[in-house]
Structures are given as structure tokens and as C-alpha cells.
Amino acid sequence: MSTHDSAQAPPHSRRERPAKPALTRQGIIDTALAIMRDEGLHKVTMRRIAIALDTGPASLYVYVRNTEDLHAQILDALLGSITVPAPDAGTWRERLKAVLNSYRDVLFHHPAIARMALSTQPSGPNYMALVEAVLALLAEGGVTGRAAAWGVDLLLLYPTAAAVEHSGERSAAQEAADLSALGAQIAAADPARYPHIAGLGDELISGDGAGRSDWAFHVLVDGILAAISRTPPA
Structure with a gap:
């Protein structure tokens, strides 16, 4: 190459690199979800996300209030997979059970999120859609007002x-x-000291998860229906 060609070549810095994409709340949540799936929820911290996004932790707080807010948004993103049956897919009670089972399945597939859901109040659009669906189905079954407002808490708490x-x-x-160990402990219980445990030993550990879940659902719904007249006024 001639000296003239070298002189005319445009300057090039070895420090140049592609511009980073702009930070967004959704981008932060998507990164948090990826980290959770690959490394677990305990690794989802502001510092870890900042490293993944090639930025400083302080810059994340413009879009996310704190770690609890971030976890709530992760939960809400996962709730987007919940399905609500069509009106012709069964009775209101059957469709309500299907919605709650769909919610339960999301938590069963993400154990760390299930534990977090007990202490972190979700508030995003997917959670709001879930609550709206449950309230609509309760209204279809004749449960409205405060009984429905309080009942939705119970119905979501059990699968959680x-x-x-x-x-x-x-x-x-x-x-x-x-x-098996629990069964052995119950079988060895002293009838004089624990008469009810001894008398119901087999029943205490009877049934499978699906059967117990179905029974609990109907107990809750029947209880909410029966308690409409007992719900204190606003």
C-alpha cells in the first residue's frame, strides 16, 4: 500500500463497539426472566441484571423501584400464560376451577416464584386479568360485592x-x-394422648394431590356462596 493511500484511509478506533440498546422496563424484565431460567431466582439481582445489560445497577432503578418490584414483574410476566376458558367450555364453576388450575400450574413449574408469591403482591396487567376473570366467574355464579372481593383472595391463596x-x-x-415416615409416626401415636389422630390415621394421609385440590376448591366455593349473607357490609 502506498504512503498516499495510507494517509487517506479513515481513522479506526479499536475501542469502538456497537451502541448498547436503550434500557427499558420490559428489557430489564426479559433479562431477569432469562437469568431466572438459567441460574435460578436467587441470582436475579440488580447487580446481575446490570452486568447482563452492560450498565450500572443505579441505572436500573429508573425503571424498577427495587428487587421486590422486579420479582413482582417477573411473576406477572409468567402469569401471561394463564388461559381463561370460553363461556361455552363448561359451567361457571368448572371454568373457575380451570382458571385456578392454570394459575397453580404456573407456580408449580416455577417453585421459587411460588414461594415469592406469598410475600410479593403482583400488580401487573396479567395479574389484573387473572383477578378480573375470577371475579367475572364468581359474579356469574351469583357472588358479587364484598363476598366476591374477599373470596378472590381465598381462591388465589390456596393454589399458591x-x-x-x-x-x-x-x-x-x-x-x-x-x-411413609409420616404414616409411621401417625400409626405410632398414643391413642390416649392423640385419640383423634389415632382414629383418623389412614384418612389423614389419604387421597392424592389432584383429589385433595379438587375437594378444597369445592369447599372454598361452597363456603363463599354460603357466606354471602354473613359477609359484613362495607
């Missing part, structure tokens, strides 16, 4: 608690061993 109970990431063999 059930998911947390099974969020220990134990194997099927471990769960069977734990159940």
Missing part, C-alpha cells in the same frame, strides 16, 4: 400455598419416603 408446599424440589422417591 399448595405450590409452595410442593416447591422443595424433592424427587418422587423423597416425597414417598416422607409420606
Whole structure:
């Protein structure tokens, strides 16, 4: 290459790199979801997300208030997969159970999120859509007003608690061993000291998860319907 050609070549800095995409709330949430899936929820911190986005942690607080807010947004993003049956897909009670089972399945597939859901109040659009769907189905069944407003809390709390109970990431063999150990402890209970436990020993550990969940759903719905007249006025 001639000296003249070299002199005319445009300058090039070895420090140049593509411009970083602009930070957005959705981009932060998407990055948090990716980290959670790859490394677990415990790794979803402001510092870890900042590293992934090649920025400083302080810049994230413009879009997310704190870690609790971030976790709430992660939960809300996952709730986007909940399905609401069409009006002709069954009775209002059957469709309500399907919605709650869909919510439960989301939490069962994300154990860490299930534990977080007990202490973090979601408030995003997907959570609002879930609450709206439950309230609409309760209204279809004749439950309105404060009874519906209080009832929706109970209906969402049960699948959340059930998911947390099974969020220990134990194997099927471990769960069977734990159940066997519990059965042995109940069978050895002193009837004089624990007469009711001894009398209901087999029943205390009877049924499977699906059967118990179905029973609990109907108990809650029947209880809400029966308690309409007992719900205190606003």
C-alpha cells in the first residue's frame, strides 16, 4: 500500500463497539426472566441484571423501584400464560376451577416464584386479568360485592400455598419416603394422648394431590356462596 493511500484511509478506533440498546422496563424484565431460567431466582439481582445489560445497577432503578418490584414483574410476566376458558367450555364453576388450575400450574413449574408469591403482591396487567376473570366467574355464579372481593383472595391463596408446599424440589422417591415416615409416626401415636389422630390415621394421609385440590376448591366455593349473607357490609 502506498504512503498516499495510507494517509487517506479513515481513522479506526479499536475501542469502538456497537451502541448498547436503550434500557427499558420490559428489557430489564426479559433479562431477569432469562437469568431466572438459567441460574435460578436467587441470582436475579440488580447487580446481575446490570452486568447482563452492560450498565450500572443505579441505572436500573429508573425503571424498577427495587428487587421486590422486579420479582413482582417477573411473576406477572409468567402469569401471561394463564388461559381463561370460553363461556361455552363448561359451567361457571368448572371454568373457575380451570382458571385456578392454570394459575397453580404456573407456580408449580416455577417453585421459587411460588414461594415469592406469598410475600410479593403482583400488580401487573396479567395479574389484573387473572383477578378480573375470577371475579367475572364468581359474579356469574351469583357472588358479587364484598363476598366476591374477599373470596378472590381465598381462591388465589390456596393454589399458591399448595405450590409452595410442593416447591422443595424433592424427587418422587423423597416425597414417598416422607409420606411413609409420616404414616409411621401417625400409626405410632398414643391413642390416649392423640385419640383423634389415632382414629383418623389412614384418612389423614389419604387421597392424592389432584383429589385433595379438587375437594378444597369445592369447599372454598361452597363456603363463599354460603357466606354471602354473613359477609359484613362495607
